[in-house]
Amino acid sequence: AQSVSQHNHHVILSEAASLELGCNYSYGGTVNLFWYVQYPGQHLQLLLKYFSGDPLVKGIKGFEAEFIKSKFSFNLRKPSVQWSDTAEYFCAVRSGSARQLTFGSGTQLTVLP
Amino acid sequence: DTEVTQTPKHLVMGMTNKKSLKCEQHMGHRAMYWYKQKAKKPPELMFVYSYEKLSINESVPSRFSPECPNSSLLNLHLHALQPEDSALYLCASSQTGGGEKLLFGSGTQLSVL
Numbered sequence: 001a002q003s004v005s006q007h008n009h010h011v012i013l014s015e016a017a018s019l020e021l022g023c024n025y026s027y028g029g030t031v032n033l034f035w036y037v038q039y040p041g042q043h044l045q046l047l048l049k050y051f052s053g054d055p056l057v058k059g060i061k062g063f064e065a066e067f068i069k070s071k072f073s074f075n076l077r078k079p080s081v082q083w084s085d086t087a088e089y090f091c092a093v094r095s096g097s098a099r100q101l102t103f104g105s106g107t108q109l110t111v112l113p
Numbered sequence: 114d115t116e117v118t119q120t121p122k123h124l125v126m127g128m129t130n131k132k133s134l135k136c137e138q139h140m141g142h143r144a145m146y147w148y149k150q151k152a153k154k155p156p157e158l159m160f161v162y163s164y165e166k167l168s169i170n171e172s173v174p175s176r177f178s179p180e181c182p183n184s185s186l187l188n189l190h191l192h193a194l195q196p197e198d199s200a201l202y203l204c205a206s207s208q209t210g211g212g213e214k215l216l217f218g219s220g221t222q223l224s225v226l
Binding site: 034046101104108 | 156158220
């Protein structure tokens, strides 16, 4: 069965700091990987996704993520965070044999002005 | 129209009430989903409809009853709920039933008294 781990439960950064949120999954075959963001009081929005090809994917709002197959990781990065990036971030995986997404437990990012 | 619309946005109900949550999309997506999300937790899949047929029921109690009247509409009928059922109920859709690239609605915040 597929599973997703997000080890950082709460990250606090100052504006302009660099961000990296960890995501590891447990499935050895073909995977589709996603990062979703949920701003306070809002619904889940897709930040970026990886299906195949270039392992470095760029998403909206300056976010990017790198798929490292050997490490079963899909970490989310942003060079310089803003106060408006304060939100809950969910990593999700869909493996080749599974039909549905499995979400990680989420990371709450708080950016201090 | 590129949105998933959910109504109502907020719902308060007693344990003996019967109510329904509604979800609508007009993007031609053939898969629709119900997720339940507790505060600060990841979304948990409840049901999936693919081509208007129930394809996944994640062992959800029978007090939750989904219905898909047509390819654009998805309902969740609620009856005899418990206080622990209080949560944000999210509807989502995707082009196919594979769970990739879900588009989420803003949710219905349900409180059961």
